[in-house]
Amino acid sequence: MSEIPNEMKFAATHEWARLEEDGTVTVGISDHAQQALGDVVFVEMPELGLTISEGEEAGVVESVKAASDIYAPIRGEVIEVNPKLDDAPETVNEDPYGEGWFFKLQPQDLSDLDELLDAEAYAEVCDSEEH
Amino acid sequence: MPFIPHTQADVDVMLAEIGVADIDSLFDEIPKELTSDRLDHVPEGMSELAMLQHMAERAEQDQGYTCFLGGGSYDHHIPSAVWDLTTRGEFMTAYTPYQAEASQGTLQLIYEYQSMMVALTGMDVSNASVYDGASGLAEAVLMAIRANKKNKSGRVLIAQTVHPHYTQTTRNIVQNQNVLIEALPMHGDGAGGVLDLSALNAGAAQGEAPGAIVIQQPNFYGRMEDVDALADWAHAQNTLVIAVVNPMSLGVLKPPSEWGKNGADIVCGDGQPFGVPMASGGPSFGFICSRKEYMRQLPGRIIGKTEDLDGRTGYTLTLQAREQHIRRGKATSNICTNQGLLVTAGTIYMSLMGPQGIRETAITCHRRAVELQQRLLQIDGVEEFFTGPFFHEFALRLPIPAVKVVEAMMAEGILPGLVLADFSDGSLEHAKYGLLVAVTEKRTNAEIEQYVTMLTRVLQQSASSTNVQAGS
Helix, strand or coil: CCCCCCCCEECCCCEEEEECCCCCEEEEECHHHHHHHCCEEEEECCCCCCEECCCCEEEEEEECCCEEEEECCCCEEEEEECCHHHHCCCHHHHCCCCCCCCEEEEECCHHHHHHCECHHHHHHHHHHHHC | CCCCCCCHHHHHHHHHHHCCCCHHHHHCCCCHHHCCHHHHHCCCCCCHHHHHHHHHHHHHHHCCCEECCCCCCCCCCCCHHHHHHHCCCCCCCCCCCCCHHHCHHHHHHHHHHHHHHHHHHCCCEECCCECCHHHHHHHHHHHHHHHCCCCCCCEEEEECCCCHHHHHHHHHHHCCCCCEEEEECECCCCCCCCECHHHHHHHHHCCCCCCEEEEEECCCCCECCCHHHHHHHHHCCCCEEEEEECHHHHHCCCCHHHCCCCCCCEEEEECCCCCCCCHHHCCCCEEEEECHHHHHHCCCCEEEEEECCCCCEEEEEECHHHCHHHHHHHCCCCCCCCCHHHHHHHHHHHHHHHHHHHHHHHHHHHHHHHHHHHHHHCCCCCEECCCCCECCEEEEECCCCHHHHHHHHHCCCEECCEEHHHHCCCCCCCHHHEEEEECCCCCCHHHHHHHHHHHHHHHHHHHHHHHHHHHC
16 A cells, blocks of 8 residues: 655646645655556656646656656646756655655646645545556 | 468458458558558568579679679678677577577677677667668667757758668658758769868758758768768757768777767667678668767667676666557657677677777778779779778779679679769769779789779770771
């Protein structure tokens, strides 16, 4: 059973989004996603300054057995990418909701977050995938 | 596991079972406009006997000539050990095994191959090989477009001095992938045979900066491009540099990693000079090497060296998560394999020759080519097609159509070279009189002497018959 914290929102494609105090939104992939992928060996990040829409490809996460696209959970501009993942992509496995974050967005409209799933709804998505 | 083909009866039963009229109807879901009618030209299968007879007949056509042909395929000496070892049962497969890690010997060989190609080209990484030089260039072009994040142009400039077959193959492969191929012009006349730097700047002023440029060194005409200036020109506008090189020439020329201030970004070419017989033009193997930063855009596979839980060395497929069987339509390329058998030959060739052997072979090729060219230029009416330095291949301008010379010399057992007109789209002036001559380390003094004697005689006979006609 994977961990699904309450303080963030989720996309059905397994990205999480967390509103920070400064109004930016941090994005990563869920514990469930990192478990399904296995050992992450490389993360391809979006370019700084890129403006993306929700559901748009924002990068690729590559594990020993698969390479999957990462989609932007909300609209916004990429203002920071996690430099740590270049040298230590395994951080995604070790701490998916903390040190293993992918990028930060300057959201275009905070109400986009309301469209995402809460922890309970996301847990149902994960459950339905497991059964 | 034996390979047992279906009988017609088997096929009929299976089709009846699923209620389909014939094999072709299985493909009905593919829209008609996407199917290629050209497949009609692929002949039906042949029996083993008919095939052997057909191939023996073809092989016969190659026998008995002294070879001065080049244009991408060269008549180098192949040490006997190369094919003796390559055709051993342990190596004799044209394919990467599906259960790759069970074939440690094959993986180690590919790992050694990659290491040697990296040493030869000066680049950071090599893939496990692709089909041939021409398809290698097409893959390199697609790779450059993917890799160039600074300049997202889909425009690629290919030098007019790149082998025309490479350019055509590349066009065929990339034409439906939003890549725009344009030609980089060369000097037209005597000083030509290489790219015109001033025309480059004029061309660059128009339109957006290209995503990549393709430069061949030595180029199709055997000539030396100003690769330093070209690479710097490209990098100044965030254009990636794709180098097409003859691996044998790297025995004497500086590696593409040292072109200009930053070096080439992607290097590709054909491995035929390394242990692969000319065999009427194929097959051979292609190589692609690149800088480390573009590693994840390399098509095909890379073999890595690692350790198992007990600390023993093992070899493994790496970076395959981006191949087609996992990424489907989003795969890096549709190359999922390598050219196993011919790479085995190439790797054994490089092992036997070593850096010193390759260097000495390259030097010998160059010296013999210069010697033959100097001798031929003393013949009345024979001129350089282009002036300037070359590696082991040069173009001559003959006083009569080159095809006549080829016919006359073949009757005497010499393949004197390629007719330039066969490789020209009509833009090269006097191509009809152009002959492209390649000389390898295999050509003896006696053979060079014989070439000079024969060409002299053919031209004299032609001149005298013209005189007789004029006089009658």
